[in-house]
Amino acid sequence: MKGRSGLLRRRSRTLTPTGRVLRLRRRITVLFALTSAVGLITMAVLAVHSDGTRWREQLDQSMNGDISWAIGLLExxxxxxxxxxxxxxxxxxxxxxxxxxxxxxxxxxxxxxxxxxxxxxxxxxxxxxxxxxxxxxxxxxxxxxxxxxxxxxxxxxxxxxxxxxxxxxxxxxxxxxxxxxxxxxxASGQRADHRRLAWMVTGGCAVLVLLSAGVGHVLSGRAIRPALTVLGQQEAFLADVAHDLRTPAASLRTLSETGLRGEADRAEVLRRTLRLAEGMGSLVDGLLTRARLMSGTAAITRQPLRLDQLVEAVVEDTETEGHRVEVRVEETVVVADPGLVRRAVGNLLGNALAHGHAPGEPADVRVTVTKDGAVTVDDAGPGLPPEVAGALFERFRSGSGSTGLGLSIASWVAHAHGGSLTAESGEPREGGAGGAGGGARFVLRLPTGG
The missing domain is CATH 3.30.450 (Beta-Lactamase)
Incomplete structure (x- = not known):
C-alpha cells in the first residue's frame, strides 16, 4: 500500500498542467538533440568513410601503376x-x-x-x-x-x-x-591521419550535439513560455478566487444558519445577506477583469475621453453617505478606454473611502483632475508606511486586511494605457482626520489627447 501511494503521488505530480508543459519542454529538447545527432552522425560516418575510401584509392592507384609497369617487363x-x-x-x-x-x-x-x-x-x-x-x-x-x-x-x-x-x-x-x-x-601514415580525422569528427559531433541540445532547450523554453504564463495566470486567478470568496461564503453560510434558527431579525439577516451578495458580485467582476487584463484578452478601446467628466460621474455614482468627497477638476482630454478608466477611478475612490480614515470616523477624500491627464486621490487617513507603498499594487496587499484587488486592477489599467499609478504619503491638511500623517495619495496618469 505504501508503494502504491508513492506511485500515485508521483503520477499526480507529473499530471499537473505545469508539469506536463515542463515535461513537453524536456521532450522537445531531447527530440531536437536526437534529430541533430542523427544528422551529424550520418554526416560524420559519410565523411570518415569517404576519407577511408580516398586514401585507399590513392595507394591502390600508386600500386596499380607499379604493377602495370612490372607486367610490361614480363616476357x-x-x-x-x-x-x-x-x-x-x-x-x-x-x-x-x-x-x-x-x-x-x-x-x-x-x-x-x-x-x-x-x-x-x-x-x-x-x-x-x-x-x-x-x-x-x-x-x-x-x-x-x-x-x-x-x-x-x-x-x-x-x-x-x-x-x-x-x-x-x-x-x-x-x-x-x-x-x-x-x-x-x-598504410600506417594514412591510417594515423584517418584515425585523427575520425576523432576530430567525433569530437566535433559531440560538441555540436551538446550545442544543439542547448539551443533546443532555449528555443523550447521560449516556445512554452506563453503556455507557462497562461498557466501561472490561471493558477493566480484560482488562488484569488479561493482566497477572496472564502470569507464572504463563510459569512453567508453563517447568516443563513442564523436566519434558520431564528436567532436574529429576519429583515436584518436579509439586508446583510444582500450586502454580502453585492460584495461577492463586485468581487467576482473584479477578479474577471483582472484575469482579462493579465491574460491580454481584455479589448482596450482607445478613444478621446473627457477625463474630468468621467471622474465627476464616478463620484456621483459612488455611495458616499457619511463621508466627505471634494472634487476639483480641469477640462482634460485623454485617449483611453472609458470602461476601464471608470473602473480604475472607482477602485481608487472606493479604496480611499474604505481605508482612508480612522476607525469610526468619516472619510475625507479629495479627487483632483489636472490637464496633464493625472487623477489624484488624497485621503486623510493614517498614510502609507514606506515598506507597504512598494508592494501596494500586488494582489492581497491593501494594508487593511482586504484583498487589494481594486488597486491591482487600477495599476493594470494604467499600464495597459501606457500610463502609471503611484502611491505615496499625502500632505497634511487642516481638519483632516489623518492629522499630521497627511493620509495617502494615489496618482493615476493617462496619456492625453494632445
Missing amino acids: TDSEGRLVTSVLVDTMGTSCPPLSVLLTGPRGSGDKEEGLRVAVAPRKPCLTVTSGVVQDAAKAAVRAGDARAFDRRTTKGEPVRVFAMPFYPPDAAAGEHAQGALVTMAD
Whole structure:
C-alpha cells in the first residue's frame, strides 16, 4: 500500500498542467538533440568513410601503376614459359615488395590449383606471411581483375596489399590468367591521419550535439513560455478566487444558519445577506477583469475621453453617505478606454473611502483632475508606511486586511494605457482626520489627447 501511494503521488505530480508543459519542454529538447545527432552522425560516418575510401584509392592507384609497369617487363620464351629476369634486373622486388605467382598448367581444372611463387623479394621492406600473398593472388586470379586488401605485416603494422592477374600474349578471350603480381604499401601514415580525422569528427559531433541540445532547450523554453504564463495566470486567478470568496461564503453560510434558527431579525439577516451578495458580485467582476487584463484578452478601446467628466460621474455614482468627497477638476482630454478608466477611478475612490480614515470616523477624500491627464486621490487617513507603498499594487496587499484587488486592477489599467499609478504619503491638511500623517495619495496618469 505504501508503494502504491508513492506511485500515485508521483503520477499526480507529473499530471499537473505545469508539469506536463515542463515535461513537453524536456521532450522537445531531447527530440531536437536526437534529430541533430542523427544528422551529424550520418554526416560524420559519410565523411570518415569517404576519407577511408580516398586514401585507399590513392595507394591502390600508386600500386596499380607499379604493377602495370612490372607486367610490361614480363616476357615469354619460345616454349611459352614466363621469363622474369628482365623484371628482376630492371625493377627490383625488395621495396616495394613484389611477388610473381604462377598458376598451374593450362587446362587445369582449377584456376587457383598449383599457384606457386615464381619471384619473391629476398629482403622485403614489408614482410607479410606467405598466406597473405597467396590469398591476394588467388582472389585476383579468381576475379580476373585487380584486387586490394587491408592486411598487417608480421610486426603488426598496417599495409595495403594489391594483386593483379596477367595473361599470356596469345591468350584468348575468357582464358584463365597465367598468374598474378602481388605488391604492398605501408598504410600506417594514412591510417594515423584517418584515425585523427575520425576523432576530430567525433569530437566535433559531440560538441555540436551538446550545442544543439542547448539551443533546443532555449528555443523550447521560449516556445512554452506563453503556455507557462497562461498557466501561472490561471493558477493566480484560482488562488484569488479561493482566497477572496472564502470569507464572504463563510459569512453567508453563517447568516443563513442564523436566519434558520431564528436567532436574529429576519429583515436584518436579509439586508446583510444582500450586502454580502453585492460584495461577492463586485468581487467576482473584479477578479474577471483582472484575469482579462493579465491574460491580454481584455479589448482596450482607445478613444478621446473627457477625463474630468468621467471622474465627476464616478463620484456621483459612488455611495458616499457619511463621508466627505471634494472634487476639483480641469477640462482634460485623454485617449483611453472609458470602461476601464471608470473602473480604475472607482477602485481608487472606493479604496480611499474604505481605508482612508480612522476607525469610526468619516472619510475625507479629495479627487483632483489636472490637464496633464493625472487623477489624484488624497485621503486623510493614517498614510502609507514606506515598506507597504512598494508592494501596494500586488494582489492581497491593501494594508487593511482586504484583498487589494481594486488597486491591482487600477495599476493594470494604467499600464495597459501606457500610463502609471503611484502611491505615496499625502500632505497634511487642516481638519483632516489623518492629522499630521497627511493620509495617502494615489496618482493615476493617462496619456492625453494632445
